[in-house]
Amino acid sequence: MTTAPRRGGRPASGEPLLDRAFRLLDAFTDEETTLTLTKLSERAGIPLSSTLRLAQHLARLGALERQADGTFTIGLRLLEYAALAPRGHGLRAIALPYMEDLHRATRQHVQLAVRENDEAVIVERLSAPGAGKVLYHVGGRVPLHGTGLGHILLAHSRPEFQESYLRRELFLEPEHTRMTAATLQTQLDSVRTTGVAYMSRLLPEPAASVAAPIFDRAGACAAAISVLGADGSLDTRMLEPAVVAIARAISRDLKRSGR
Incomplete structure (x- = not known):
């Protein structure tokens, strides 16, 4: 009973x-x-x-x-309920006009993500035909160590969180190849030095991305924005200035909004 x-x-x-x-x-x-x-x-x-x-x-x-x-x-x-989340809908409302400009200019996937615990969550994405296959949908959770968006959010997180994250067993998906803590640490150092994150993958088809941080009024990294496209059709170095400029514009409006 x-x-x-x-x-x-x-x-x-x-x-x-x-x-x-x-x-x-x-x-x-x-x-x-x-x-x-x-x-x-x-x-x-x-x-x-x-x-x-x-x-x-x-x-x-x-x-x-x-x-x-x-x-x-x-x-x-x-x-x-999800639409009421300030880190989702509120951020999205501010960022979307800028994302649309970047999308029209690049004709590639443009993604916006925030960190939640030890993952990134995609809160908006604008997609383009021919820009390649995407692995994560809006609302989907993204590994911090295996994506450009994740590298930005991880690199700007608290040192103690980074140290804890680096102690875990790391694999890059969908290739399922092991990543060492030393490799990830070097990549995060580069992100903090250059202000951008570059990533590429081979599966399920070659793709590349460039990402930049978005900062709130307190100067903390509130989100990350990236352009993702098929490797070979995307010159990430050429796109870097545009991605950084859009990230700064969103940061400026985010600070003005008081968020």
């Missing part, structure tokens, strides 16, 4: 109900945006009966949506 959790208390398993809800939401990925109840249970590591009750409750709240065939997807209610 199971005991129902008290209102505001913890489930019988001892795990907070809110933690379980987020585990269900975390089960969805870029590749699998629609999940069956069984798959949702397996991914979240929650018993099937508990998954059903929690998923139904989240669906009633709009955090999940249940399709006609019984599968679940992320609900639009979460998009409404």
Whole structure:
């Protein structure tokens, strides 16, 4: 016999109900945006009966949506909440006009990201046909050590956070090649010296990017902006002045807004 959790208390398993809800939401990925109840249970590591009750409750709240065939997807209610995030929507509103200028001038992908804990989150991207394949969608989480956006955000983070990050095991994806802490440290030193980050990858197709920091009123790095395109069609050195100029313009308006 199971005991129902008290209102505001913890489930019988001892795990907070809110933690379980987020585990269900975390089960969805870029590749699998629609999940069956069984798959949702397996991914979240929650018993099937508990998954059903929690998923139904989240669906009633709009955090999940249940399709006609019984599968679940992320609900639009979460998009409404995400739009209220100052580091997402507020920054995006300021940056978007400048990103559009850069997009028109370069005809490449233009991306904007912020750091959350040990990852970067893309809050906006303007894409262009023929600019190559992108690996991360808006709202997607990006590794700090394997992307130009991530290098900018990591290089301008607190020294103690960098030291902790450098102690972890590092792999570059999707190639799955190991990166040493010494290599990453050298790259971060270069970012702080030059003010920009250059990155390239071979898989799933050759691509290159150049990124620059965006600073807030307090002088902290609030975000990073990059231009990403197919390697061979993108001269990152030629684009550097434009990316830096746009980053500075966004920084100026961000400071004026009081953010």
